[in-house]
Amino acid sequence: xxxxxxxxxxxxxxxxxxxxxxxxxxxxxxxxxxxxxxxxxxxxxxxxxxxxxxxxxxxxxxxxxxxxxxxxxxxxxxxxxxxxxxxxxxxxxxxxxxxxxxxxxxxxxxxxxxxxxxxxxxxxxxxxxxxxxxxxxxxxxxxxxxxxxxxxxxxxxxxxxxxxxxxxxxxxxxxxxxxxxxxxxxxxxxxxxxxxxxxxxxxxxxxxxxxxxxxxxxxxxxxxxxxxxxxxxxxxxxxxxxxxxxxxxxxxxxxxxxxxxxxxxxxxxxxxxxxxxxxxxxxxxxxxxxxxxxxxxxxxxxxxxxxxxxxxxxxxxxxxxxxxxxxxxxxxxxxxxxxxxxxxxxxxxxxxxxxxxxxxxxxxxxxxxxxxxxxxxxxxxxxxxxxxxxxxxxxxxxxxxxxxxxxxxxx
Amino acid sequence: xxxxxxxxxxxxxxxxxxxxxxxxxxxxxxxxxxxxxxxxxxxxxxxxxxxxxxxxxxxxxxxxxxxxxxxxxxxxxxxxxxxxxxxxxxxxxxxxxxxxxxxxxxxxxxxxxxxxxxx
Numbered sequence: 318x319x320x321x322x323x324x325x326x327x328x329x330x331x332x333x334x335x336x337x338x339x340x341x342x343x344x345x346x347x348x349x350x351x352x353x354x355x356x357x358x359x360x361x362x363x364x365x366x367x368x369x370x371x372x373x374x375x376x377x378x379x380x381x382x383x384x385x386x387x388x389x390x391x392x393x394x395x396x397x398x399x400x401x402x403x404x405x406x407x408x409x410x411x412x413x414x415x416x417x418x419x420x421x422x423x424x425x426x427x428x429x430x431x432x433x434x435x436x437x438x439x440x441x442x443x444x445x446x447x448x449x450x451x452x453x454x455x456x457x458x459x460x461x462x463x464x465x466x467x468x469x470x471x472x473x474x475x476x477x478x479x480x481x482x483x484x485x486x487x488x489x490x491x492x493x494x495x496x497x498x499x500x501x502x503x504x505x506x507x508x509x510x511x512x513x514x515x516x517x518x519x520x521x522x523x524x525x526x527x528x529x530x531x532x533x534x535x536x537x538x539x540x541x542x543x544x545x546x547x548x549x550x551x552x553x554x555x556x557x558x559x560x561x562x563x564x565x566x567x568x569x570x571x572x573x574x575x576x577x578x579x580x581x582x583x584x585x586x587x588x589x590x591x592x593x594x595x596x597x598x599x600x601x602x603x604x605x606x607x608x609x610x611x612x613x614x615x616x617x618x619x620x621x622x623x624x625x626x627x628x629x630x631x632x633x634x635x636x637x638x639x640x641x642x643x644x645x646x647x648x649x650x651x652x653x654x655x656x657x658x659x660x661x662x663x664x665x666x667x668x669x670x671x672x673x674x675x676x677x678x679x680x681x682x683x684x685x686x687x688x689x690x691x692x693x694x695x696x697x698x699x700x701x702x703x704x705x706x707x708x709x710x711x712x713x714x715x716x717x718x719x720x721x722x723x724x725x726x727x728x
Numbered sequence: 729x730x731x732x733x734x735x736x737x738x739x740x741x742x743x744x745x746x747x748x749x750x751x752x753x754x755x756x757x758x759x760x761x762x763x764x765x766x767x768x769x770x771x772x773x774x775x776x777x778x779x780x781x782x783x784x785x786x787x788x789x790x791x792x793x794x795x796x797x798x799x800x801x802x803x804x805x806x807x808x809x810x811x812x813x814x815x816x817x818x819x820x821x822x823x824x825x826x827x828x829x830x831x832x833x834x835x836x837x838x839x840x841x842x843x844x845x846x847x
Contacts, residue, residue: 435824482820
């Protein structure tokens with residue numbers, strides 16, 4: 318019995334999104350699709366225990382959910398058109414070969430609809446986690462630190478808007494694709510960062526968000542093989558994720574990239590990330606995610622911190638700045654310049670940025686300045702900048718990290 | 729699907745119709761190219777128009793017995809509705825496209841796309 322539970326749980330992760338996506342296409346009803354998918358998985362728990370696990374669990378689950386939907390629609394006597402559509406489908410004695418490669422995967426429609434720009438970013442994230450990844454409303458609420466009722470309302474409102482405003486359920490046509498693709502990638506990246514920036518251990522649910530983001534990015538990269546940025550995003554996530562075990566020491570303190578024990582980096586994730594990136598870059602359409610992945614790869618490939626190819630990283634940040642101009646990118650480029658062309662040159666760039674005011678209130682600006690001054694052995698100035706950074710820093714591990722540095726330069 | 733396109737903008741002159749609407753070149757009404765373009769795209773236009781300025785608005789409330797009439801728009805905000813169009817098209821993506829090509833949007837105004845409840 319425990320085996321069946323495990324099989325169903327595994328199927329849930331693999332198949333939930335596909336079952337829901339197919340049901341939404343068939344019925345046009347998001348709530349009905351979710352409810353019937355849920356019932357299909359519940360049925361599997363009892364049925365598979367007695368009858369055994371079917372050959373194609375995904376097809377079995379979709380058929381079961383579809384039959385549920387049909388029953389419910391019949392009982393509710395909803396509009397004839399909707400009923401006809403489902404009736405026609407259920408009339409097929411055999412479900413389509415699984416997976417049917419002749420039609421685009423319904424999950425693609427689902428992800429583009431969930432990430433439609435007419436929905437708020439919060440709603441896009443929540444909807445993606447609920448319908449595509451199958452997280453419960455309670456789990457999503459917990460991950461984003463809001464009451465469950467708030468999250469439930471957010472999801473209901475988003476689904477209402479999809480229905481009332483007729484947000485289309487489809488992969489966007491070619492002329493809309495680049496913009497919409499960027500929107501989907503942004504949602505997945507945000508999801509990943511929500512999980513990554515949370516300190517491990519203290520909040521496991523948030524670490525799970527990173528795992529979900531990787532799973533969804535993997536799905537997207539597989540479904541959109543002609544979009545190198547999808548592969549680029551997956552590579553970026555994997556290359557960052559590879560370092561997660563080394564980011565905190567045994568005491569749970571944050572360890573800087575330079576000081577991390579590189580033997581604790583996940584070699585499999587690194588090689589997968591680099592492999593994906595190399596394939597994507599061959600298409601010669603390097604966007605922001607491929608460039609960021611390339612930067613992460615420079616770090617990943619250095620056996621020791623001293624081996625890091627900072628000149629290459631500075632070049633990549635220069636390229637990234639061209640694609641997505643931002644003060645944060647400038648700041649990172651300044652660090653790479655400091656490490657390759659000389660600390661003073663980097664510091665000059667940081668000071669220029671500070672003077673422009675573009676990063677006012679962002680703790681990494683004084684923190685970066687402090688770090689360069691520390692390396693230049695200008696300890697008093699470094700201490701001043703560390704104090705500035707401490708006034709602005711948000712999370713506890715980062716605060717403790719800066720405090721330790723401040724103590725070092727003050728001693 | 730039918731959508732109401734609401735044209736929002738800051739009122740510049742006394743009269744929203746002239747102030748908010750973009751100028752017309754070679755005597756052709758400014759909305760005509762938009763009408764043509766929409767029709768070519770299969771968007772059905774159910775009519776619309778530019779509005780006189782909100783200072784000419786009258787707001788009416790009633791409890792069923794007494795009628796309370798006040799001068800001015802419902803909300804005294806800097807941005808006011810200067811025009812509207814009712815369109816019919818397949819989905820929100822088409823409505824967004826129609827809004828993005830509207831002369832008011834192209835002249836720097838804001839277009840709100842509001843779905844109309846089906847009959």
